[in-house]
Amino acid sequence: MxxxxxxxxxxxxxxxxxxxxxxxxxxxxxxxxxxxxxxxxxxxxxxxxxxxxxxxxxxxxxxxxxxxxxxxxxxxxxxxxxxxxxxxxxxxxxxxxxxxxxxxxxxxxxxxxxxxxxxxxxxxxxxxxxxxxxxxxxxxxxxxxxxxxxxxxxxxxxxxxxxxxxxxxxxxxxxxxxxxxxxxxxxxxxxxxxxxxxxxxxxxxxxxxxxxxxxxxxxxxxxxxxxxxxxxxxxxxxxxxxxxxxxxxGGNAPTIVLPDADLDQAANAVVENKFENTGQMCNGINTVLVHKDITTAFTNKVIERVKKLKVGPATDKNAQVGPLINHGAIDKVSTLVADAQSNGATVATGGQKLALSDFGLFYEPTVVTNVTADMNIAQEEIFGPVAPIIEFESVEEAIKIANASPYGLAAYFFTNNINTVYKISEQLEFGMIGVNGTQLSVPQAPFGGIKExxxxxxxxxxxxxxxxxxxxxxxxxxx
Known part of the structure; x- marks a missing residue:
């Protein structure tokens, strides 16, 4: 040809x-x-x-x-x-x-x-x-x-x-x-x-x-x-x-949402980052760790935004989420979601392949709740349009969950307490930290990670x- x-x-x-x-x-x-x-x-x-x-x-x-x-x-x-x-x-x-x-x-x-x-x-x-x-x-x-x-x-x-x-x-x-x-x-x-x-x-x-x-x-x-x-x-x-x-x-980027965060601002940032490039981003959010006092309120805000995402091919200029790159990628996403469900997690929205073409690489923007840190969906890099939500009780617990990963590329957290910004930033074992935002790739700053x-x-x-x-x-x- x-x-x-x-x-x-x-x-x-x-x-x-x-x-x-x-x-x-x-x-x-x-x-x-x-x-x-x-x-x-x-x-x-x-x-x-x-x-x-x-x-x-x-x-x-x-x-x-x-x-x-x-x-x-x-x-x-x-x-x-x-x-x-x-x-x-x-x-x-x-x-x-x-x-x-x-x-x-x-x-x-x-x-x-x-x-x-x-x-x-x-x-x-x-x-x-x-x-x-x-x-x-x-x-x-x-x-x-x-x-x-x-x-x-x-x-x-x-x-x-x-x-x-x-x-x-x-x-x-x-x-x-x-x-x-x-x-x-x-x-x-x-x-x-x-x-x-x-x-x-x-x-x-x-x-x-x-x-x-x-x-x-x-x-x-x-x-x-x-x-x-x-x-x-x-x-x-x-x-x-x-x-x-x-x-x-590889990366397995966590984001931590604290009770004093601006929940609307955090939900906007999380959804924008998580579903950019159909979730196929090395520094993209993999797990969403949410404090127990705001889990329901924050999860509802995320679900509301995710449901509005338009899925489609690039020829649809209004599309916000495209296909996954190949069959191996969509099979991995499907397997991780099914495994989470079998271990007690709940698919709050999405969770299915979309028949937008016979080739079969479109997947619904998905939110999974009741996820625990030991599930495969939290341990592995998803590289797809799926947001697992994990509830935590204390900042120390959230940091422990985040740092347990062998990966250390990027991490994010949301808070309005300036006193905790550097404390948490210095304790997170990642090469890049986003606070109250998720934009990290800029020409003037060093992009990269630690550990694996x-x-x-x-x-x-x-x-x-x-x-x-x-x-x-x-x-x-x-x-």
């Missing part, structure tokens, strides 16, 4: 193969395109290209690299509607969310276009009169960037922009579920003044591509966003060449650190 996005980019040239991967619209199961399925030789070609381009790109001024990034952001905004349509079609998220995500891409790229100019070194007081000590920061080199399907545009920008700003060259491997939007975004990057080989994108088998990247010592850094299980396997592969690695992995949610940060000046090496220089002067 003909598809204008059926190509990769290697060394500044479009690259195609005879073997292809089909891309499916999760709203209806229709094949919407195909992308190359590269072999190991193509991966090696991309490494060669990135390695050869590194010396030139890393020696450009930060101002020059920033100008290229500014061009890229401009190109994306000029085609925001077209790109949003591509994203919605292959990922399933509502058009409004996809349109906003392209805007987020541009924000991250523009921010790093400026932040790359502020990669500062240090002058350190010497230990003797003849000694001068300085520390400089240099780009690590060739970087392999592996991105997920749930935010297939934003994650390209969040990884590629700081890498390029730091002076690195990149090889991007997007998810096979959503490769076309990644290629479309790369088309706009390659339409700038960027040198050939600086930015490469390849699609195909995740294991083949990652193994080839890890086997080549010229690849100095891998950045991966995805499941904790795969992240652990990549850490093992990184050991062979001591490849630097950063990981943004990964290592490293994306966003802020901290997002540059993973692409930079420290070099200490000691100069001894002779009299």
């Amino acid at each position: 003909s598809d204008k996005l059926n190509h990769n980019w290697i060394n500044g040239q479009q690259f195609t193969t005879t073997n292809s991967l089909q891309v499916v619209n999760p709203a209806n199961g229709e094949t919407i395109g195909e992308v190359p399925k590269v072999d190991a030789e193509a991966v090696k070609q991309s490494i060669n290209a990135a390695h050869q381009a590194f010396n030139t790109w890393s020696n450009y001024t930060a101002e020059y690299r920033g100008a290229v990034l500014e061009q890229w952001a401009h190109n994306l905004l000029a085609k925001q509607e077209e790109l949003a349509t591509i994203m919605s079609e292959e990922q399933g998220k509502p058009y409004a969310e996809a349109y906003g995500e392209i805007g987020v891409c541009a924000k991250f790229i523009k921010w790093y276009a400026e932040e790359g100019k502020r990669i500062y070194g240090e002058i350190i007081p010497p230990s003797s009169p003849q000694q001068h000590i300085s520390v400089i920061k240099q780009p690590v080199g060739v970087c392999g960037l592996i991105t997920p399907w749930n935010f297939p545009g934003a994650m390209i920008a969040r990884k590629v922009a700081p890498a390029l700003a730091a002076g690195c060259t990149v090889i991007v491997k997007p998810s096979s579920e959503t490769p076309r939007i990644a290629i479309a975004i790369f088309d706009e990057l390659l339409a700038t003044d960027i040198d050939a080989g600086v930015a490469n994108i390849i699609t195909g088998s995740a294991s083949l591509i990652s193994d080839t990247l890890f086997d080549d010592a010229r690849v100095r850094k891998i950045s991966f966003t995805g499941s904790t299980a795969i992240g652990k396997s990549l850490m093992k592969k990184a050991a062979d060449n001591i490849t630097r690695i950063s990981l943004e992995l 949610s990964g290592m490293g940060r994306e966003g802020g000046h901290h997002g540059l650190d993973g692409f930079l090496e420290l070099k200490y220089i000691s100069l001894s002067l002779h009299e």
Whole structure:
């Protein structure tokens, strides 16, 4: 079939193969395109290209690299509607969310276009009169960037922009579920003044591509966003060449609603976060912990809002909740809800698949009550449009439930008592804390987790650190 996005980019040239991967619209199961399925030789070609381009790109001024990034952001905004349509079609998220995500891409790229100019070194007081000590920061080199399907545009920008700003060259491997939007975004990057080989994108088998990247010592850094299980396997592969690695992995984000919270404001924030991207968000709320004194009142407010959510394909511009990404995802959601019910939980609203298409990936926005912390629905990352509500009696109990998870990406809580804000924030074992709000992904702040949610940060000046090496220089002067 003909598809204008059926190509990769290697060394500044479009690259195609005879073997292809089909891309499916999760709203209806229709094949919407195909992308190359590269072999190991193509991966090696991309490494060669990135390695050869590194010396030139890393020696450009930060101002020059920033100008290229500014061009890229401009190109994306000029085609925001077209790109949003591509994203919605292959990922399933509502058009409004996809349109906003392209805007987020541009924000991250523009921010790093400026932040790359502020990669500062240090002058350190010497230990003797003849000694001068300085520390400089240099780009690590060739970087392999592996991105997920749930935010297939934003994650390209969040990884590629700081890498390029730091002076690195990149090889991007997007998810096979959503490769076309990644290629479309790369088309706009390659339409700038960027040198050939600086930015490469390849699609195909995740294991083949990652193994080839890890086997080549010229690849100095891998950045991966995805499941904790795969992240652990990549850490093992990184050991062979001591490849630097950063990981943004699974989450099981709790939100805690205290009795003194503004319940309407909290309900709005919880529903907005929980059902964004059909609940397929690593930092999305997984469990809602509510104090016993307000459980009924708060639950009713959440249910009222959830019942008003419009479910539909991206072609319905009024849709707020789309399909899940694949059959494995909806099966997991269905299983978790059924398991909770069998163990005493109650489905207060939703709880069923929706027959909006024969493909069967739509699921009702769901609220489950009478959930206990030991149920699978509370222990596992749901990654779907389901909000389990757990009642607690004290702040200490809520914090204990939240911290019992092996994950530590994001947590949220709602209170109007300023005295408890830092007390709870400091006790929660998570890399990011939202207080009276759930917006965490912004260009200027470090996004990332602790424990089994990964290592490293994306966003802020901290997002540059993973692409930079420290070099200490000691100069001894002779009299």
